[in-house]
Amino acid sequence: QLDKGYELQEVKNQVTEVDKYGKILFEYSAEGTPKQFLPVIDPPPGPGGGNGQGLQWWQQWTIEQIKEAVGILRAEFKADNAKIRTEIQQVRNENKEDNEKLRSEIKQVRNENKDDNEKLRTEMNERLDKVEKQNAETNSRLDKVEKQNKETNEKLDMLLELIKKNKK
Numbered sequence: 001q002l003d004k005g006y007e008l009q010e011v012k013n014q015v016t017e018v019d020k021y022g023k024i025l026f027e028y029s030a031e032g033t034p035k036q037f038l039p040v041i042d043p044p045p046g047p048g049g050g051n052g053q054g055l056q057w058w059q060q061w062t063i064e065q066i067k068e069a070v071g072i073l074r075a076e077f078k079a080d081n082a083k084i085r086t087e088i089q090q091v092r093n094e095n096k097e098d099n100e101k102l103r104s105e106i107k108q109v110r111n112e113n114k115d116d117n118e119k120l121r122t123e124m125n126e127r128l129d130k131v132e133k134q135n136a137e138t139n140s141r142l143d144k145v146e147k148q149n150k151e152t153n154e155k156l157d158m159l160l161e162l163i164k165k166n167k168k
Contacts, residue, residue, distance in 0.1 A: 024077075 055063070
């Protein structure tokens with residue numbers, strides 16, 4: 001609305017993030033002269049003490065327009081902040097859901113690993129039992145063979161003794 005009544009030139013338009021919590025400082029200023037009025041001249045000091053009394057009507061109108069523009073900017077800023085807060089909360093909720101999903105998947109993998117480990121342990125125990133059984137059977141056979149060898153050696157020794165006696 002100020003554009004309609006004034007030839008404005010933008011002097012400063014700056015948005016600055018103030019701190020890590022996202023507080024934003026918005027600065028805007030413009031200079032210009034009225035299109036249909038004389039240039040703005042500060043009113044002479046009057047009985048109002050500088051609080052807007054004694055201003056010309058177009059100066060009061062300008063101040064009102066500025067106040068309205070600031071109000072509009074504040075409302076837009078609040079709306080934008082509300083939108084940003086909503087989006088941040090939405091992202092947090094999505095992250096929370098993703099984290100819960102990941103925790104669930106990790107827990108599932110751990111359970112699967114636990115089951116796989118149990119299965120491997122069982123298989124290894126079965127193999128160990130089988131090997132121990134085979135070792136026992138092999139030892140039993142070895143004992144039988146040693147016994148037979150001993151008996152055969154004794155018989156051979158007796159035969160050898162008999163042969164030696166017969167030769168004499």
